[in-house]
Amino acid sequence: MNDHLAFRAWRARLNAPPLPAWLGDALAGAVLGLLGLPSPLAVLAPLPLAFLHRRLARSPDGRAAFRTALVFALAFFTLHLAWLPASLGEVLGPLGGLLTVLVLPAAALTWAVPLALTRGVFGARTLAALPFAWVLLELLRTRGPLAFPWGNPGYALTGTPLAQLASVGGVALLTLLVTLTASVLAGLGSSRRPALLALFALWSAAWLWGRWVTPAPAPTPRTAVLVQGAIDPRLKARGRTLDELGVYLDLTRGALRSGAADLVVWPETASPLPASDPGVLPALRGLGVPLLVGAPGDVPGQARNSAYGVDGGVTGRQDKRVLVPFGESLPFSRVLGFLYTPVLRSLGMAGLTSLTPGRLLNVLPLRDLRAGVSICYESVFGPLSRQAVRAGANLLVVLSNDAWFGRGAGAEQHFQMGRLRAIETRRFLLRAGNDGVSAVVDPWGRVPFRAPRGQRGAYRVAFGVSSVRTPSVRYGDWVSWGSGVALLALLPLPTRRRGGRPGGPEAGAP
Known part of the structure; x- marks a missing residue:
C-alpha cells in the first residue's frame, strides 16, 4: 500500500505543470546580460537570442510577442546596466540612483515594441525578418533626444576576429551576423541541417578573414x-x-x-x-x-x-x-518642466539646464x-x-x-x-x-x-x-538600408478573394 502511494506521488511530481513561460524568457534575458560586454563570453550571445527568436516566432500574436520580448529585455537590461543606479547613486545620492532605475523599462521597451511589431507584421516569416528588424531598431536607438545604444547585439563580437567585419559594414553588420545566427539556430529541426552547415561556413569564413586582414603589430613612428x-x-x-x-x-x-x-x-x-x-x-x-x-x-x-x-x-x-540624456540634456523640457523642477531641486541641482x-x-x-x-x-x-x-x-x-x-x-x-x-x-x-x-x-x-x-x-x-x-566609411549605413529593403521584400503579399477582393483564402483559385 505504501509503495503504491509513493508511486502515485512520484507520478504526480512528473506530471506537475511546467514552469511559467515568462520565467524562461527572464532566464534567457539574464543569460544574455551575463554574457554581455565586458565578458569575454559575449561571443555566445546568439544562444540566448535564439531562444528569444524561437519564442517570438511561436507567439500566437503580437501581444504575446510583446510580453515575451519585454520580459526578456527587462532581465537583460537589469543585468547589463546594473552599474547605472549603483554608480550614479554614489554621485547623486539615493534618490538619483533610484531615478536611474527608470532607464531599465525604457530601454526594454525599445526592444520589445519593434520585436513585437515584427512578429505581428511578418507572421510565419518572423524568423527571417528578425535579423533585419534588429538592425533597424538598433539604428533607431541611436537617433533622437533619448539616443542610448547600450546593449546592441553587434558589440558582442568586439573582442573576436569577427569584429573586422565592422570595417565593411560597421556595427550594423555585426548585429546582422549575431541575430541571423540566432534565427538560424531558432529554426533548427531535422530538415534544417543545410542551414546549420551554411551558418558554420559563414562564421568560419568570417573568422578566418578577420585573422587574415589583421597584420602583426608593427612599430609606430x-x-x-x-x-x-x-x-x-x-x-x-x-x-x-x-x-x-x-x-x-x-x-x-x-x-x-x-x-x-x-x-x-x-x-x-x-x-x-x-x-x-x-x-x-x-x-x-x-x-x-x-x-x-x-x-x-x-x-x-x-x-x-x-x-x-x-x-x-x-x-x-x-x-x-x-548629449547624454538627463545628464547633459533635459529631453522634452518644455513639456516636462513641471517634473524636472522638483526632481532637480531634490537632487541639489536646482537651475540645471541643458547644454547647447x-x-x-x-x-x-x-x-x-x-x-x-x-x-x-x-x-x-x-x-x-x-x-x-x-x-x-x-x-x-x-x-x-x-x-x-x-x-x-x-x-x-x-x-x-x-x-x-x-x-x-x-x-x-x-x-x-x-x-x-x-x-x-x-x-x-x-x-x-x-x-x-x-x-x-x-x-x-x-x-x-x-x-x-x-x-564602412565610403558607404555608411548600407547594411541598414539593405535591411530595410529586405524587410519590404519579406512583407506578406495581400491575398485576394474570388471576385478580386483582397484577403480571401481562395486567392489564386480557378
Whole structure:
C-alpha cells in the first residue's frame, strides 16, 4: 500500500505543470546580460537570442510577442546596466540612483515594441525578418533626444576576429551576423541541417578573414601623451577651480621632460575655462606642443562641452553634438518642466539646464595631424567617426570623463564599444579619460597600451596616422538600408478573394 502511494506521488511530481513561460524568457534575458560586454563570453550571445527568436516566432500574436520580448529585455537590461543606479547613486545620492532605475523599462521597451511589431507584421516569416528588424531598431536607438545604444547585439563580437567585419559594414553588420545566427539556430529541426552547415561556413569564413586582414603589430613612428588627472567628479560638480588646470599642466610638463611629443591629449572638461581664455591660452602655448584639450565652449551665452585644438593658438573647436540624456540634456523640457523642477531641486541641482549641442563637424588641425574628436558619449555613435574620416581625419581621439560611472562595468562597456570606431575607420584611436579608460586602440581594434584606472599620470604612447577609406566609411549605413529593403521584400503579399477582393483564402483559385 505504501509503495503504491509513493508511486502515485512520484507520478504526480512528473506530471506537475511546467514552469511559467515568462520565467524562461527572464532566464534567457539574464543569460544574455551575463554574457554581455565586458565578458569575454559575449561571443555566445546568439544562444540566448535564439531562444528569444524561437519564442517570438511561436507567439500566437503580437501581444504575446510583446510580453515575451519585454520580459526578456527587462532581465537583460537589469543585468547589463546594473552599474547605472549603483554608480550614479554614489554621485547623486539615493534618490538619483533610484531615478536611474527608470532607464531599465525604457530601454526594454525599445526592444520589445519593434520585436513585437515584427512578429505581428511578418507572421510565419518572423524568423527571417528578425535579423533585419534588429538592425533597424538598433539604428533607431541611436537617433533622437533619448539616443542610448547600450546593449546592441553587434558589440558582442568586439573582442573576436569577427569584429573586422565592422570595417565593411560597421556595427550594423555585426548585429546582422549575431541575430541571423540566432534565427538560424531558432529554426533548427531535422530538415534544417543545410542551414546549420551554411551558418558554420559563414562564421568560419568570417573568422578566418578577420585573422587574415589583421597584420602583426608593427612599430609606430609618433608619440602622444595621454594625461589622466583623476579628479573627483563630485569636486567638479561643486565648483570648478584653476587648481584642476594646474594638475594637467604639471603632469604634461613632467611627461615632456622625457622627450618631445607629436600630440598631448587632455580628457573631457580637463580645463575649467575655455582654451581660448586669456588666463589659459598662454599656459597652453608655453608647453610648446600640439594639444587637444577638453574645456567649456567659448560661445557667449551658451553652455557647451567642447574640445579645442591648440598649437600656439587655438586651431579649432569641436562642440559635443550628442548629449547624454538627463545628464547633459533635459529631453522634452518644455513639456516636462513641471517634473524636472522638483526632481532637480531634490537632487541639489536646482537651475540645471541643458547644454547647447554642437551642430557642425570640425576636424581639428594640429600640424600634419587631422583629429576627428568624439567627446565621451559620442564614441558609441559610429556615424560621427565616419563623418570625421570623410572630412579628412587621419586620427581619432576620444576625450572622456568616465569617473561618473564609478568602478562598475559602465566605463568598461563604454570603452569596448568605442573600440569598434577604430576598426570601422582603420584609424588609430587615442583615448584620454579623467580617471580612465585612457588607452590606445590600433586600426584593428587591438589595445597596445592602457593606463591603470583611477591613477593620476601622464603616459607616453605610440601611434600612427592613416588615409585609407574603408567600405564602412565610403558607404555608411548600407547594411541598414539593405535591411530595410529586405524587410519590404519579406512583407506578406495581400491575398485576394474570388471576385478580386483582397484577403480571401481562395486567392489564386480557378
